Amino acid sequence: MKKEIIYSVIVPLFNEELVIRESYRRLKEVMESTKEVYEIIFVNDGSIDKTEKIVEEICELDSSIELVNFSRNFGHQAAITAGMDISKGKAVIVIDADLQDPPEVMLEMIKKWKEGYDVVYGKRAKREGETFFKKFTAKTYYRLLKSMTTVDIPVDTGDFRLIDRRVCDALISLPEKNRFVRGLVSWLGFNQTSVEFVRQERFAGETKYPLKKMLKLAFDGVTSFSFKPLMIANYIGGLSLFIGFVSFIGVIINDIVKNLNILNLGFVLSINLIMFGLIFVFIGVMGQYIGRIFDESKNRPLYIVDNIVNKKEVNKAYEIRS
CATH class of the missing domain: 1.10.287 (Helix Hairpins)
Known part of the structure; x- marks a missing residue:
């Protein structure tokens, strides 16, 4: 009898060849420690380096890993959405591959989830290895966004979070294309809490959120939730x-x-x-x-999937959106 998946870990990827092996090792170590059934969904958002090849090699050795390859780069928020669309776990965890958000914090999130919380988001108590400009603009933006919206979007948080299956299904049902996932999760409501952590310096490589992408995300956040x-x-x-x-x-x-x-x-x-x-x-x-x-x-689709490696049975939401 096939065991029910408890945790789905979604990891968006864009040109992460320098970090993906270490990211997989630490994610695997953390999830194995839960002693429960899990899946890790890597979503390759049109990488042009060796990211796809490396993850394909990992998939050959580990059946709990699934790789979703986009036909081109559709963006970080689209990658998160695609992972949620095909996820099957009772709890869904979103984390970036760069290891700035420590995978070990997921265990604290799982503990809070088992206490009855539907959403557990990571709150950055401190940022290491980031420039003064990045820290200042991030701090200013989060507080500006909070002051301009009627939705209570927590400050100093990103997309690193755990959401319950019913929250994930509700999020999947939202049809909008310019998605600001962290804001949408707050808009949905449910029982939410946070766990604090120290954001680490990037393990290797360069940030995939340069100023241009940061500004687009900022505009998406403001225009999605405020007039x-x-x-x-x-x-x-x-x-x-x-x-x-x-x-x-x-x-x-x-x-x-x-x-x-x-x-x-x-x-x-x-x-x-x-x-x-x-x-x-x-x-x-x-x-x-x-x-x-x-x-x-x-009314174009949010993303186009080229192929899925280690493809399992997927949610109806994915079939409809595709």
Whole structure:
């Protein structure tokens, strides 16, 4: 009789040839210590190095490993979603391969899950091996996002978390394409808690989240859960209109009373540059929202799978989404 899978560990991969063997070793060690049935799902998000070949070699030696190969790079959030779509465990754990999030923390998450929590997310108490700029921007972003949304998205957390099967199924059912998984998990609700850990320095290689991808993720987070940027645009627009009107009346009165002309060319150009700058910034903000609507309206699949190595029976959710 086939044993029921208790844990599904989802590991997104993009050009991780330098870390994948060590990542597999530590994940395997941790999961074996649970003495329960598990699967590890590596999702290859269009890697162009030897990541796919290395994981295929691991799959040949270990039937508990499954490799999902995308047809191209679809992004980290899509990779997480694909892993959830085909996962079969009662609890699903998402962790990156770079070992910045220590696999050993998963045991603490499992303990909390067995106590009755539906979501257990890793909270970064400290970040090692990261630049001041990275720490500052991350800290600022998480607090800005929290202040701008009505959803309680925990600060100093990433996608490293454990979710119960019913949470995973609810998350799979959400149809949106521009996914911000950590925000969606918070939006779903359920009984949530955290475990603190020290985020380690990357084991090897370079970060797969450069500034460009970080900014996209930031925009996805804000535009997925908040209309406040549009409200701010309205407020600033109204304030600018009021200040402009008052200034206009003031200048006319001043000219009449003192017979002066303060509307020199430099003053006028400065005001115009400021106003046009604000206009273009807020057109860009509106463009972010319109772009999301456009993406959703196309109704294209979130990702395309090339092949699955060590493929087992998959969820209906995966069959529908594919």
